[in-house]
Amino acid sequence: MPTPTRPLRADAARNRELLLAAAEEELAERGVDASIADIARRAGVAKGTVFRHFATKEELLAAVFGNHLAALTDAGARQLDAPDPGAALLEFVTAAADAMQRYDLTYLRVLSQNDPRLSELRDRLHAIVSSLVDRARAAGAVRGDITGTDVFLLLCAPAHTVELVADPPPDLWRRYLAIVLDGLRPEGATALPHPAPAWP
């Protein structure tokens, strides 16, 4: 509702997209320690231009992470009215774990503390995951003592697990996602030793 924000000039709009794309690639390759100078170089602009579009590095990172959060939220929303709740959750969780290969959600915690837009996006995603989990639980596809927050937190476990091996086969994460999912199923579940964490 604030900031009328009259439209960007054509070159500025183009450079903004180039920067976001460059940041995305650089972040995927080097992680959050990727430097602004490298991102600018990859985008083919000067360093000063980066700061014309994003006041700080954090703001640029928040923009990139925000895009991915939004995409994931959309993917989740699309599964909300799928006929089979168990399959819907599986579909979403697989897409999410795949995305986590490229983007470390861990840094999201720090980032969303200072960026209300990002924390709202995060909460929206959390809400959708919770809905998916509730439906799957009601259908008997996941055990009764699992919450949406649990699944939300476990989303990047497969990506993290794979990180430890030097040159991971590109689909290895699926193995560990499958193991975690087996742990979420009602069959053979044992009592959990700690209550589910509150959100946030």
Next chain:
Amino acid sequence: MPTPTRPLRADAARNRELLLAAAEEELAERGVDASIADIARRAGVAKGTVFRHFATKEELLAAVFGNHLAALTDAGARQLDAPDPGAALLEFVTAAADAMQRYDLTYLRVLSQNDPRLSELRDRLHAIVSSLVDRARAAGAVRGDITGTDVFLLLCAPAHTVELVADPPPDLWRRYLAIVLDGLRPEGATALPHPAPAWP
């Protein structure tokens, strides 16, 4: 076999221990980005002293990580002849996951590439985990398609999962360890979509 290494002078030995302790605390608080200057300050010595004991920052980190790896290896070895193989694996994995709360094994991959002593320690730990898993599998406590490497890689999953919440209850990791362990049990296991990774 090399470097006879005559004993350290008393003050040097004391400072070395102070440095290792300070590095341990600083690393636990700030992670691998903790600075040498801060570590030196915490130990109550000058920065130059750090480099007299450890030629590079990597070497200091390797010393700290090495201590923890060795402790974990010992804990694992102690379970090798326990009467119940399933309980033995559970005991070890719990201790390891607890330790991972404080030390991010992810960096171990980078570190052990340049430090043969560290990579040997890592391989020893891997071998012990593999033995524990083999025994547990033979006893029917874990599913047949799980390898020691799988469990080795999954060791820090609970710690990573908990990292996403702002002020995690100190025992929350046990919840996610339990979920992963349920995924490792034979009951309700589904076929895994990717073969186990080779070691290393």
Next chain:
DNA sequence: GGCTAAAGTGACCGAGCGGTCAACTTGGTA
């Protein structure tokens, strides 16, 4: 085509980092 505000540029800044070293202090020894 000429004007102007918006956008782009790159040299520059200060802070913090890992690492060095000449000068100084000190523990162990004969």
Next chain:
DNA sequence: TACCAAGTTGACCGCTCGGTCACTTTAGCC
């Protein structure tokens, strides 16, 4: 106690980083 090698110190170096700004270039409008 006198000596010296071992150990300590902190100023210093080179480098990289995020961020700034006076100046130049340019898109969009009449």
